[in-house]
Amino acid sequence: MIIELGHFAFVLAFALALAQTVAGFAFWQRGGAASHFVQQAAIMQFVLVGLAFAALVQAFMVSDFSVRLVYEHSHSIQPTLYKFTSVWGNHEGSMLLFVLTLALFGAGLAAFSRNLPDDLRTLVLSTQGLMVAAFSAFVLFTSNPFWRADPAPMDGTELNPILQDIGLAIHPPLLYLGYVGFSICFSFAVAALISGRIDAAWARWVRPWTLASWAFLTLGIAMGSYWAYYELGWGGWWFWDPVENASFMPWLAGTAMLHSAIVMEKRNALKIWTVFLAIITFSLSLLGTFLVRSGILTSVHSFASDPTRGTVILAMLAAFVGGAFLLFALRASALRSGGLFAPISREGALILNNLFLSAATAGVLVGTLYPLVLEALTGARITVGAPFFDVTFGALMVPLLLLIPFGPFLAWKRSDLVAVTQRLIGAIVATLVVTIIVFALMGFPVSLAPIGLGIGFWVMFGAIAEIADKGAIGRASLAQNWSRLKGLPRSVWSTAIAHFGVGVTVIGIVCATAFQTEIVTSMRQGESVEIAGYTVHYDGERLVEGPNYMAEQGAFRVTTPWNTTRGITSERRVYAVSRMPTTEAGINTYGFTQMYIQFGERFGAEGRVVRLWYKPYVLLIWLGSLIMAGAGFLSLTDRRMRIGAPQSARRKQSEPAQ
Amino acid sequence: MALTRKQKRLSVIAGLGVVLALAATLIFTALRDQIVFFYSPSEIAERGIEPGLPIRIGGLVLEGSWQQDGEANVFVVHDGETQMTARYSGILPDLFREGQGVVAEGAVQGDGTFLASSVLARHDENYMPREVADTLRQQGVWQGDEE
Numbered sequence: 019m020i021i022e023l024g025h026f027a028f029v030l031a032f033a034l035a036l037a038q039t040v041a042g043f044a045f046w047q048r049g050g051a052a053s054h055f056v057q058q059a060a061i062m063q064f065v066l067v068g069l070a071f072a073a074l075v076q077a078f079m080v081s082d083f084s085v086r087l088v089y090e091h092s093h094s095i096q097p098t099l100y101k102f103t104s105v106w107g108n109h110e111g112s113m114l115l116f117v118l119t120l121a122l123f124g125a126g127l128a129a130f131s132r133n134l135p136d137d138l139r140t141l142v143l144s145t146q147g148l149m150v151a152a153f154s155a156f157v158l159f160t161s162n163p164f165w166r167a168d169p170a171p172m173d174g175t176e177l178n179p180i181l182q183d184i185g186l187a188i189h190p191p192l193l194y195l196g197y198v199g200f201s202i203c204f205s206f207a208v209a210a211l212i213s214g215r216i217d218a219a220w221a222r223w224v225r226p227w228t229l230a231s232w233a234f235l236t237l238g239i240a241m242g243s244y245w246a247y248y249e250l251g252w253g254g255w256w257f258w259d260p261v262e263n264a265s266f267m268p269w270l271a272g273t274a275m276l277h278s279a280i281v282m283e284k285r286n287a288l289k290i291w292t293v294f295l296a297i298i299t300f301s302l303s304l305l306g307t308f309l310v311r312s313g314i315l316t317s318v319h320s321f322a323s324d325p326t327r328g329t330v331i332l333a334m335l336a337a338f339v340g341g342a343f344l345l346f347a348l349r350a351s352a353l354r355s356g357g358l359f360a361p362i363s364r365e366g367a368l369i370l371n372n373l374f375l376s377a378a379t380a381g382v383l384v385g386t387l388y389p390l391v392l393e394a395l396t397g398a399r400i401t402v403g404a405p406f407f408d409v410t411f412g413a414l415m416v417p418l419l420l421l422i423p424f425g426p427f428l429a430w431k432r433s434d435l436v437a438v439t440q441r442l443i444g445a446i447v448a449t450l451v452v453t454i455i456v457f458a459l460m461g462f463p464v465s466l467a468p469i470g471l472g473i474g475f476w477v478m479f480g481a482i483a484e485i486a487d488k489g490a491i492g493r494a495s496l497a498q499n500w501s502r503l504k505g506l507p508r509s510v511w512s513t514a515i516a517h518f519g520v521g522v523t524v525i526g527i528v529c530a531t532a533f534q535t536e537i538v539t540s541m542r543q544g545e546s547v548e549i550a551g552y553t554v555h556y557d558g559e560r561l562v563e564g565p566n567y568m569a570e571q572g573a574f575r576v577t578t579p580w581n582t583t584r585g586i587t588s589e590r591r592v593y594a595v596s597r598m599p600t601t602e603a604g605i606n607t608y609g610f611t612q613m614y615i616q617f618g619e620r621f622g623a624e625g626r627v628v629r630l631w632y633k634p635y636v637l638l639i640w641l642g643s644l645i646m647a648g649a650g651f652l653s654l655t656d657r658r659m660r661i662g663a664p665q666s667a668r669r670k671q672s673e674p675a676q
Numbered sequence: 677m678a679l680t681r682k683q684k685r686l687s688v689i690a691g692l693g694v695v696l697a698l699a700a701t702l703i704f705t706a707l708r709d710q711i712v713f714f715y716s717p718s719e720i721a722e723r724g725i726e727p728g729l730p731i732r733i734g735g736l737v738l739e740g741s742w743q744q745d746g747e748a749n750v751f752v753v754h755d756g757e758t759q760m761t762a763r764y765s766g767i768l769p770d771l772f773r774e775g776q777g778v779v780a781e782g783a784v785q786g787d788g789t790f791l792a793s794s795v796l797a798r799h800d801e802n803y804m805p806r807e808v809a810d811t812l813r814q815q816g817v818w819q820g821d822e823e
Binding site for chain 2: 251361366369373374377380381384385388389392398399400401402403405406409410413414538539540590598599600601616618619621625627629
């Protein structure tokens, strides 16, 4: 009964979204009642989709196997958490979560947009409503999670065991909040193109949504990467796999948009480009959804994909992206750009940032889609390997990373590179010293690793130098330093912190790639093996019973170079219902460094194949990402986000065309 | 810096053009060198793939062919027509099974065997790598439903 109510609520949400779209687009210039209706509809729609989602959650929690989706993806002996996460551990439920997120952002905008002009809000919400309508139709007609199974089976067939992990509770919702969140930026762009009004105030209104989506996406990607790292048991944290690229491309484009919108907000320039990026970013999210859902590209993360339904997503992708670009082509010329600036200026630096980020996005896009194109054209089946991405992406990131510390020091309009370099002299010297020390410690090898580390340190020191400079540290009394630092806007802090996070991630990547050690060996009970100064002792195996699996558990003891010893266990599980085996890696953490043990097949009477990794400073990769996301959220609390931009909104009417 | 608005815009556009051209060159050069072709054992036999070239092969693991000696694995990949012996040192993915689909990346050796540097894992019991499904369909071996 509850599931039917959920189904009904969802149909209502679909109808309401249609009404919202039609009414909004028809009467957006009228304001008044239409504007009010669209706002209420957006909020009500979220409530309805939320009810539908809750009904499905309830079916999973009580293991109602008369619902087909529950039967196919859950089991009564699954731990409660995994019953809950099973809701979106499949195609249908995952698409419902997608619609829920779309509706959430629509409702969020409707609720927190008092300082938005009525017509703009109505247009944004209508566009958002159109997307909710399209994706609800997709869910209702091709991927309906509410169908019953008749007769009801006795028990379910279990969630894919590899998904039975806390990671499934965290990664997909965060990822959706991120890349579906960019839908609201897309709606803002479409609204701007339709109304023909776009200015600095527009950039300020979009900014909190871009920031929030970007921060969530950063978290989502980082959590996904960490999850794959510990769950897949290969010790890798990024494979340049199509599914990973699918979420990474919107991140790159979104990062570019975050920066170009600053120029638009402060200097009223780069308008067309920012609108273009807003469209591109969400288009890449939709492309990602298509790639992931259709399974058209072979991925290590593939599950629950379905090529036939993928075609429908492709059609929707074509309609939304094609429509938006058509609008863009028709209307973009009407947008006048203002703001003159010299090449050496804050604007110039942000343009370079955008250039490198877009080129990197294009590189990842080409590498991801090339196999599809080549197969369609020549029939050859290929994969584009990680080296392609390492080379192209790496080559584009190096200049970008080198430039980051300069950006915040450059003045708007026109700046002086020599003066900026002088203010950065402390960071430059510190970076050179650290790089040379690293080179010396490594014995002056012919290797790029110290240079990579140097780049990471440069970005970090640059961020510190920015704060030090703004706080006049070394140039004024401590009391003055303190009051200056306290007075800095949070957006300045968050810029510096986010850039610092980039440096931390770079250092983690370089260390984990260049200095990791890996050993594959066969071990008998009682044997030891040495890896990077650590001694790993194999104590033997035992059988362990989990709630819904049996595991062969290998027990190890790891002795560090400083003579502390800690146990570690690694398992090979077989899940009771699906009979599917999985490997649970054993991981010990020492500071930011990890020892990673994978327990392999039996070898002889009491031996085991064991694969060990020593991963120095690997945690910095994710720590840096957390810092970046945290900076994004901090920036959301900046004063100008709260007060909105009423004066700019009024100025817009009187502002002469430049 | 007495550039006119137009000159400034042109200089910015020229700068952008240069960077984009560099990026494009980089991408397409790397693409030429870094793509890995996928072949079935039959295609390898027909085309005579040169030893040492990085490729992917895919097919079914022949029943009863998998031998293990510690971390050293030997198994036979077939597509219903041709068989190819593959060797891999390490821990095979959890879902590696005899009689099931497999994709391996590596190179053909001088002796005609395949030395795999990695064996692609699947996440899903029911999931058949698309290339493998296509290969088997071409050879008429595939009996599963349309995916």
